[in-house]
Amino acid sequence: MQKLDLNEEYTDFWDDLLLEAESSGEPQRSAFFDLYADVGAENGDCIDLSYTPVLREGRGGYQIDGFAIDRDRGELHVAISDFRSERELQGLNADRIDTLFKRLSNFCERAFEAEFINCLEETSPSFEAAYSIYDQAAKIKRIRAVIFSNAKLATNRKSVEAGEVTGRVITYGVLDFSRYADIQRSLGRHEPIEVDIEEHNGSPLPCLEAHSDDGVCASYLIVLPGKLLAEIYGLYGARLLEQNVRTFLQARTKVNRGIIETITDKPEMFFSYNNGLTATASGINLVPLGNGAVGIKSIQDLQIVNGGQTTASILYARDQNNRDLDKVFVQMKLSVVEPEEIETVVPLISRYANTQNRVSEADFFSNHPYHIEMEKISRRLSAPAQAGQLFGSKWFYERARGQYKDKQAYASQADKKKFLVEFPKTKKFDKTELAKFIVSFDCQPNMISSGAQKCFLFFAESVRKQWDKSPLHFNDEYFKEVAAKAIIFRWTDKMVGTSEWYKADRGFKIHTVAYTVAWVVNYFRTRMKKEIDLSSVWKEQDVPIGLQNVLIKLAPQIAHMIRQTPANVRDVREYCKQQACWSVISDADLDIGSPGSSFLVDPEELQIRRVDATKTKKIDNEIDFDVMLMSLLPVASNLEGLAKDLGFISPKSSSALRKLKSGLINLTKSEKNALKLLLSRAEDEGFFHLR
16 A cells, blocks of 8 residues: 555544444543444554543542453563543653553553452443453463554654563553554554564674575574573563464463473573474574684664464463573574565465464465455445445455555545545445354354454354365355445444443443344244245345344343352353353343244255355356366466476366466366366465465
8 A cells, every 4th residue: 555644644544443333332531442442452562452531630530441461371461551632643752652561551550459359340440450460460471562553653762662661570561643544544464563682682693594595485494592582572562473373362262381381491402302392574684703713783673473372371481480490591593575476475484384283274364265255245245235325335344454545545525535435434334343243143153252353263163164174155144234234234233333322331332232133043943933035135225124123122131140140259240251151141032022923034045045146156156166277278288298297287286287287278077177276286386476
């Protein structure tokens, strides 16, 4: 994406903020937090945060706006908002930063004290945050604090020194508007980090060159001291991890006990026992060390693409278990990739480096065929016009952050207006929202309550299995159902946000919405043997009146029920993450009045629609494949050579390639299937990137 003027981007930010506030029914400050927390979690500044606005003015005042506890790694993530209501971009100076972090630190200090907890009202956000921290105090060894600000950093100070709060290390970060805009326009790429190895290690790090001069990247072998790895990961956290690895760790992987045991019992054997790290960079600064040896002084754009669990576990061993890392060393393979090749080469390095633990398959990120197919459908499939409109528009699926803005960058006002009419902001959704919509209709609200990243990975694993079984299932009808689910979920979210009962007692909104939608779907599915007619929702681009009435009547009952935690549980958010919570609520007999059945459909009829859509998709795919074969005619010989060299050519694929070399595409069904397999394997080897 081309870089716009920051003031123009600030204007666009306000458009996004007002839309978020309008669509959610939340105040601007809450909408601001949601926007920044989403970006911060994806970038690695924090994990999925719960919004808990806490503020006390005056002497000894304190403030936080959100928190999360990573129990597996012993980390408390805390955010404080610096929300400016001015429509012109303001400056964020050093004094303001110090004041904000002081308020945040004050709250963290108090949250570890029983006296403070006992003085709080149990239904307040202050209690919710403080009690969670107090309850997990024994596990918290590190605090990661971040400022969310829609002002621009106006100080030369690049970082805030790490400190201590109640004996725990606290690191500080600032997500100002300039960084926010950079991340938003990044098209899903990470934000570059430069690591000063000499500063952290006391000297450059010796390395061994392991590359020729004619490759697209330079490779180095490094023996990394455990203390150095722990220090830089402690400072930068998950921002060091390539996004696939970061989300996989946050969502699924616990600290590796075997790694901890080796550090504890046989630290001198760690290098021998551990597989080490695979990392990439866009550049390094080398310095001579004498006798022909060289060392790394600094690394630009460092990303760990394999070994995230090792990295996190080493820091855990130091912080949680007070282990000495003097004898711990880790081998690291570092590939320095030319900037213009990063988008092509780094995903392949990540994929092959993670073959053993299946991170690349399980995390299911934007380059998976499922997401590509969803994107393709969204760009061509028009939705019917809503009541009162003359023509329909399209739902824009953003499979990589920044795609929506990129389509408008430097467009003329006329072209931008045309784009927004075709793809209105209200019909844009991304991967984590997609997961939320689908998981709610799969009746797993506890997974939605677990946070966006965990919900996404849960969804990804489920859909990956479906894709492997039958990719034809993901067709136009499937996309229409997804859009209908989005319409229902978003309508419920806004309805809750604008309800008087919710305004009187704000909190647990996403949990209320997720459980409300899931309860309705489950009720009709299990008790009435019916399904919500998503086709009619798509056609109307709105929630049927009968279903609206059900949701309006049900939501406050759900909000009340999720607060009725068991006697031994005081944390509502944690309770909502449990299957036990869903079991109780799904079995509850709640009052929904007499909704009728005009918005319901028999499962048999629904199945017929889906089968017909799959058949249509199969025909479309055959046509698309024949078109693709035409494009392969000029490179058939190169493709055959690659297949022979790598040993994955078969008699049928060989026959198909012979026809292609002769300019023919009239392949038999078995030849097409064999060629599809060959093309898939050729793509894995980077054939289509390199030609």
